[in-house]
Amino acid sequence: MQEVKKLWDEVRELSLGSNSTIERLESPPTPLQFLRDYVSQNKPCIIKNVSLHHQWPAFSLWPHPSYLSKTLSSSPPVSVHLSPNGRADSLVTLTHPRSGEISQCFASAHVERLPFDEALQLVSNSKNGDVVAYLQQQNDCFRDEYSVLGSDCDEHIAWATEALGCYPEAVNLWIGNQLSETSFHKDHYENLYTVVSGQKHFLLLPPTDVHRMYIRQYPAAHYSYSRVNDVERFTLELEEPVRYVPWCSVNPYPSPETRESEMAKFPLYFNGPKPFECTVNAGEILYLPSMWFHHVRQSPDDNGYTIALNYWYDMQFDIKYAYFNFLQSLHFKAPCDPTLLEIDYEDSRPNASICNSREKLFADASSLNELETTKDSEDA
Amino acid sequence: MQEVKKLWDEVRELSLGSNSTIERLESPPTPLQFLRDYVSQNKPCIIKNVSLHHQWPAFSLWPHPSYLSKTLSSSPPVSVHLSPNGRADSLVTLTHPRSGEISQCFASAHVERLPFDEALQLVSNSKNGDVVAYLQQQNDCFRDEYSVLGSDCDEHIAWATEALGCYPEAVNLWIGNQLSETSFHKDHYENLYTVVSGQKHFLLLPPTDVHRMYIRQYPAAHYSYSRVNDVERFTLELEEPVRYVPWCSVNPYPSPETRESEMAKFPLYFNGPKPFECTVNAGEILYLPSMWFHHVRQSPDDNGYTIALNYWYDMQFDIKYAYFNFLQSLHFKAPCDPTLLEIDYEDSRPNASICNSREKLFADASSLNELETTKDSEDA
Secondary structure, eight states: OHHHHHHHHHHHHHHHTTTTOOEEESSOOOHHHHIIIIITTTOOEEEOOHHHHHOOTHHHHTTOHHHHHHHTTTSOOEEEEEESSSOOSEEEEEEOTTTOOEEEEEEEOEEEEEOHHHHHHHHHTOOTTSOEEEEOOTTTHHHHHTGGGGGGSOSSOHHHHHHHTSOOSEEEEEEEOTTOOEEEEOOSEEEEEEEEESEEEEEEEOGGGGGGGOEEEEEEEEEEEEEETTEEEEEEEEOSSOOEEEEEOOOSSOOTTTHHHHHHHOHHHHSSOOOEEEEEETTEEEEEOTTOEEEEEEEOOTTSOEEEEEEEEEOOOSHHHHHHHHHHHOOOSSOSSGGGTTOOGGGGSOOHHHHHHHHHHHSSGGGGGGGOOOOBOOOO | OHHHHHHHHHHHHHHHTTTTOOEEESSOOOHHHHIIIIITTTOOEEEOOHHHHHOOTHHHHTTOHHHHHHHTTTSOOEEEEEESSSOOSEEEEEEOTTTOOEEEEEEEOEEEEEOHHHHHHHHHTOOTTSOEEEEOOTTTHHHHHTGGGGGGSOSSOHHHHHHHTSOOSEEEEEEEOTTOOEEEEOOSEEEEEEEEESEEEEEEEOGGGGGGGOEEEEEEEEEEEEEETTEEEEEEEEOSSOOEEEEEOOOSSOOTTTHHHHHHHOHHHHSSOOOEEEEEETTEEEEEOTTOEEEEEEEOOTTSOEEEEEEEEEOOOSHHHHHHHHHHHOOOSSOSSGGGTTOOGGGGSOOHHHHHHHHHHHSSGGGGGGGOOOEEOOOO
């Protein structure tokens, strides 16, 4: 285990230097620079002054909701993700109503396709505990659902495309506000994350920190949203047949009530080196290297929205990827450090207790009621 | 241990595909291609038709010893490495003359500086068991000792320089014949190994195979060569104070007599995946990625020489390097596979037994006689 801790430190030192901050470039790098100094080294950076150098109309136009509404008025409906708390694609803790047993599942949002204007209104009207809406769909939604905005920005980031030798596999648009956040995860893509309006706040951890994320298999569930007679309701439904999703267990911002227990459950995260924190402002691009773990929160602009566009490029599955798989495959059963004694990496495989929890939790439909939220419709 | 074996296989598959051969490019890559497809992925390749594309006079001129002799006739002396068997910078097995105890040390060549013509003659007159000469010095010798040949080739490989963002740290010339070979080792450089005349035969292993190399600490020793009254003699002298050199223990071509015992000592090498074999011909460049283990033999041209020029560029000490250090730091004490039970990775640190061996072997000067070779001088 000492060797793994040394690895965490060494990557921090090599990737980000002694001051451990993400490098900010004043202008876009050349393709060679980008490839040599960042992609090849799997090292993040932030590119400033993108609006100056790329001159996308998007930077001046999109912050005005009226522009977006007008431009998208005759477009087909867009995907909007609904959840009761802005934390879709994240873990939900469930307590069995009778046994009191606690279990967790991986909950995806309820996805609806709505006219843009209506969807944007839902974002604006979002309320934590009721409904939080987030316009997003990580399936190349920009080129699909928002194609009329295509001329407001570049189809690809030219210097990145040249460096990586391919066009983006997907371009995704994200319109939300401070109520939505994205839990820790990693992507198998090189990510150029462009903030158009508002701010994005990232926590970043290198792939070598994989054990600190406590990746475990969680049963997949979906929020289902319904509005009947102006009564809104979320239910959480497990996938049938049960399907397991490997997901990071750590919530970096636990509530004051759960903080102590979370720290006790995930000591490698909470007692280890701090994640890299960075805020990406409007007009900046974060190069988020493939396989880096990231957690994202956001601050809205003056109109109440955070707008971002991310370009996903295929990553190279090379020796770095093989090293990562190797590292992840190592289980530490008898760590030398007494603070680590609780860890049993074997937990990362589905086991009988998790498998059974589904039965226990959902055999009785009444258990779902715990997750329902009701409120009067706020729609006009 | 199973995880490490999986890593060996995965890197082979990812780096070199299913047919496990080193890719041969018909012409030099662009800087971006080179960086993206090879350097960044730490993946070797061979570039063909270098003489066609780079048009160095060296390819046509250097194969003629008379050209080299004439051009270098008024140059300062050049470095020549002398050893009794062509295996300098490699392990030598010593048997204590009285106790019969077997020990090993890391033996460097005797280095002399001689007029080029005389040095070349020594290569030509090399005899295994007597004296084997190898014109080389891995300290930027080309730009230092052979500067008059500078106009016969490029000071640097333009596409590599542009890709790597720096000029070579060292350029080394190697003139030898089939009697010299280089034992398994790795370098902390990106290496562009250009064969000008003859052939070089490489065995290559990715850095992830580090445990298969059985890197151990060996006491450093130097051959010392003397010629007194036409009697030539090599003695092997341990460095004072004792200094340990970490070196690969595996000889991939053991003699028929030692083959069985070598295979028993190094099962991870001999029972594991085959090394990549490649022959680099005159007019070709091998891109030998940093940290790859390599063993080199050579075949001479019609005039009896193998001539090569290698360009060492600084490597990036990035996440790949950190992963390597981590992997190397892992010791496998209780492997699951019964064929691996002999391994005790703790051996890789100097221990009392090795420390003492120096005393035992060399307390009595007579023990050195075992290493002496005598012969009548063949010099004109």
